[in-house]
Amino acid sequence: MPDFRITNCHIHTNTAQHAPVGFPFPAARVLRNSPGLILFIAGVLRLLGQQNLADQVDRLYQFQQTGAQPTQDLIFREVKKHYPGNTRFVILPMDMRGAGYGVVPVGLRAQHDELAALRMADDHLGQVLPFATLDPEVPGSVEECLRAITELGFAGLKIYPRIGFPPDHPRLMNEVYPVVAERNLPVMTHCSRGGVQGRSVDDYTADGYTRPYAYLPVLRAFPELRICLAHFGGQRDWAAYVNATETQGHENWMQQIRQMIGSGEFPNLWTDISYTLFHFEDYAPILRLLLKGNDLESRRLRRRILFGSDFYMTRQEELSERAICIRLRDTLGEALFWQIAETNPEVWLGEAEESDKTLWTLSG
Numbered sequence: 001m002p003d004f005r006i007t008n009c010h011i012h013t014n015t016a017q018h019a020p021v022g023f024p025f026p027a028a029r030v031l032r033n034s035p036g037l038i039l040f041i042a043g044v045l046r047l048l049g050q051q052n053l054a055d056q057v058d059r060l061y062q063f064q065q066t067g068a069q070p071t072q073d074l075i076f077r078e079v080k081k082h083y084p085g086n087t088r089f090v091i092l093p094m095d096m097r098g099a100g101y102g103v104v105p106v107g108l109r110a111q112h113d114e115l116a117a118l119r120m121a122d123d124h125l126g127q128v129l130p131f132a133t134l135d136p137e138v139p140g141s142v143e144e145c146l147r148a149i150t151e152l153g154f155a156g157l158k159i160y161p162r163i164g165f166p167p168d169h170p171r172l173m174n175e176v177y178p179v180v181a182e183r184n185l186p187v188m189t190h191c192s193r194g195g196v197q198g199r200s201v202d203d204y205t206a207d208g209y210t211r212p213y214a215y216l217p218v219l220r221a222f223p224e225l226r227i228c229l230a231h232f233g234g235q236r237d238w239a240a241y242v243n244a245t246e247t248q249g250h251e252n253w254m255q256q257i258r259q260m261i262g263s264g265e266f267p268n269l270w271t272d273i274s275y276t277l278f279h280f281e282d283y284a285p286i287l288r289l290l291l292k293g294n295d296l297e298s299r300r301l302r303r304r305i306l307f308g309s310d311f312y313m314t315r316q317e318e319l320s321e322r323a324i325c326i327r328l329r330d331t332l333g334e335a336l337f338w339q340i341a342e343t344n345p346e347v348w349l350g351e352a353e354e355s356d357k358t359l360w361t362l363s364g
């Protein structure tokens, strides 16, 4: 396999130090300080015969333990073990200072600086692709993000609108996207109904900031900007699709993304399969079906899907990174797997040219 190189386009190494002390609920602080309590709860559940619940609590413990690592380096070493030695990782930081859950012990600047150091560490050379992040509502955050891009030379931008801002926030439109586009860098954004949500942001507003159509003003103002809507709409919308049920707002984000990419109207719109595909048995056959077709829509989609995992959020799931990778390769087959794990990431990152540009000039 030495001729091939996986790029995992979506992982996290931020620690509990980068999250508010009261996140996601005030008692979290207690759990964080006494991890033994979680194991005790799991043990009690097991005694009560609640095997599945106990397993879930165990995985919550794994997740909590990973986040409790003192450095991003230690978390990064955990994920690297699952992949071939030449694998590269897009690392996505988070600015949770504006989420409304209290003080964040280690600020954004230190988080960015630590990623910059990680990229230069002997053990990780060539494997770290750090992205810069921001919350336009937090004073100084935009400036710090621009510093990471222009001074530290970060590889792209990550945004997380559910925390409490629209993707066409004026500071993004006027100060950030122009710099990102000018430098030919990609954008990653969280696009599912789950995940972190600002405390004062209700579900309706959060969905309004997150839905694929919320990016229409951005796509129209910056048609050359390569934007990846992560999680392919998210597990809730994939479940709704499989079960033919309705989601909130009567729109299915998985189908919205498919339609937007498939139409050819937005040649620089991307999506990734991170987290969502960890429910492998349910969703992998659908992914294969979506990518295999010979119609124009499928051929476009095939070139706009990125492999990503969402480590270490996925520590809450049953399957490991390596298990998912192997299953995915088996289900998709070699050609499709390397398309999404190697070829597509290089185009999205701005390292390689699109090999078939005509796909985007043909009409369906």
Ligand SMILES: [Zn+2]
Binding pocket: 010, 012, 092, 310, 313
């Ligand atoms: Zn993520």
